[in-house]
Amino acid sequence: MSYTADTAEQVSSIAGDKYKYGFVTDIETELAPMGLNEDIIRFISAKKNEPDWLLQWRLRAYARWLTMEEPSWAKVEYPDIDFQDAYYYAAPKSQEDGPKSLDEVDPELLRTYEKLGIPLHEQQMLAGVAVDAVFDSVSVATTFRKELAKAGVIFCPISEAVQSHPELVQKYLGSVVPYSDNFYATLNSAVFTDGSFVYIPKGVRCPMELSTYFRINQANTGQFERTLIIADEGSYVSYLEGCTAPMRDENQLHAAVVELVLLDDAEIKYSTVQNWYPGDADGKGGIYNFVTKRAACRGRDSKVSWTQVETGSAVTWKYPSCILQGDNSVGEFYSVAITNNLQQADTGTKMIHIGKNTSSTIIAKGISAGRSQSTYRGLVRMQPGAKGGRNYTQCDSLLIGDKCGAHTVPYIENRNRTAQIEHEATTAKISEDQLFYCRQRGLSDEEALSMIVNGFCKQVLQELPMEFAVEAQKLVGISLEGSVG
């Protein structure tokens, strides 16, 4: 947090200086025509100066996508999306598009920032106030890059990695989530514009937590983000994605793809806090978040841990998964999904046990308030070779009020006699007794609710990196505002 705040400050002072000297930011205004076709994909690829193999890969994805249908099995409802009624390549937003100052920003958004204790400069950044000339500045990441480079870690935009480390990108891109995987992932493969690339070399423990937060020059990676993280043998990295503060975002559809590759003894901890615009109390507006995230534990004794706190978006469709291929590999999924008002979330995980003695843990906490619907959907599969495989699943739902819904849809497929699978599920309602008890001790409605829900989510929140966890706790309370009393 402090780093980002300082940077934003530093950077905005530089921007101010430049302005004083009559510096004019060179804003690209180029926009591909509306709609989606092969030409658009060629345009994107050319803009990014991509090698031919990548263009061909995109085109194959596009051809495949044309034959696919939008999935309809999730328990979410939304109007049909017109995929031709969108821009698939837009250069960074010009200053004129953004608010000129915080005075022009939605006061609701500012109130939330205040509650989260976000410093002013950072608020400007998050709200998209026109200081973006600065975000192109390389200086933001320089300090970190130096330290990372010393360790041999590569952390850069994926478009840059395509140029600087084409062999790694070509080897691993689409190796976990193939271009033909599913409707949204396939669309992403055809049109992705940017995202993160991380490579941790053999035996390296990444010296800092990597965060998209640090990458503020890439803040506007758009709706089709593509992330690829490779943890080589014996390496470790903790990656944080997202931000506890709600981001100003005009794209309604987000279809990101995240691929994680783990070789022998590697470990990746991937934490997400997703707090995009959920729409208003009547369900108007809000982001559709249709994400494909998957980790391949290819090496023996590798371990991947997904932790997610999902409080935003109007519709969430997301199943961070683990393919446990290497013997003794471990997959973990810790999830908190909060829905309020008219939000819908269909989220969970897939644990595919392939190797021997693989184990997985799923802790999913769903909180529904208002008229929202929350579904846990998860698959645990033991392949014939998953000798001694183990899974423990715990799904807990908490209901606030009597107009919301919580659903649990576990799929269990066991093809190995020696494997053990445990599944526990509970549903509870916050009782008036609990709220009264807390209020009698001096807590307000909101404080009481926040504390009870945080208690309910504790097992998951404690998996988050410390700084994130504190903010996430506040976020939990804020997300549920107006749901009692």
Added chain:
Amino acid sequence: MSNILEIKGLHAEVDGTEILKGIDLSIGTGEVHAIMGPNGSGKSTLSYVISGRDGYDITAGSISYQGRDLTELTIEERAAQGIFLGFQYPVELPGVSSTTFLKTAVNAVRRQRGEDELDAVQFMKRLRQHTASLNINDDMLRRGVNVGFSGGEKKRNEILQMALLEPYFAVLDETDSGLDIDALKVVADGVNALRGPTRSMLVITHYQRLLDYIVPDYVHVLAHGRIARSGGKELALELEEKGYGAFVDGAEAA
């Protein structure tokens, strides 16, 4: 001695059913009053009306606390003004550690009173002043509030909260229920330690037994939503002897 609580002609209903049918009760500063009565006489309702619970509606009469109309205050404002309710059945808050809960409560009250919040060190120091005498160990403080607590542990935890929140007026609703004699002594000692010239209490109980340990200044018998009789501590002994029958009939006749 001025009265901290003044209840006049109080009628209250729950779900449209009148439970309290004209209660008059004055409690002086520093006094301990006991309310006894059979099941369904309105004892718990009275405690909820005083603490402001939703669904307990006053239809007539008044309650003033420290000279102020209590009905103007929310539940948490009443708590901040020093009203404490020791619950007959304390609820469980899974995942919320007792320490976190206690600290949050103490600071919520301090904030409302315009006092500085306690930091972790200051808070722990205060907590330690009370835990030993109430026989509360670290394990209890780490666990979720009341989760897996025995009956005695729950009641001791209530008294610990009272000690930390330092109320001016505490209602203890059947604090003796579910306690064996040893546990009862610990709880009663805890309550007695908190008696003082600036703290008043209203002890609600079925049985005279509790009043051997927490000796009240006054005893009231509640029956059919009214106070049927008031007296000194000897009234409890009379009740024990004669049973509620005589008083209940008397209230109906009145």
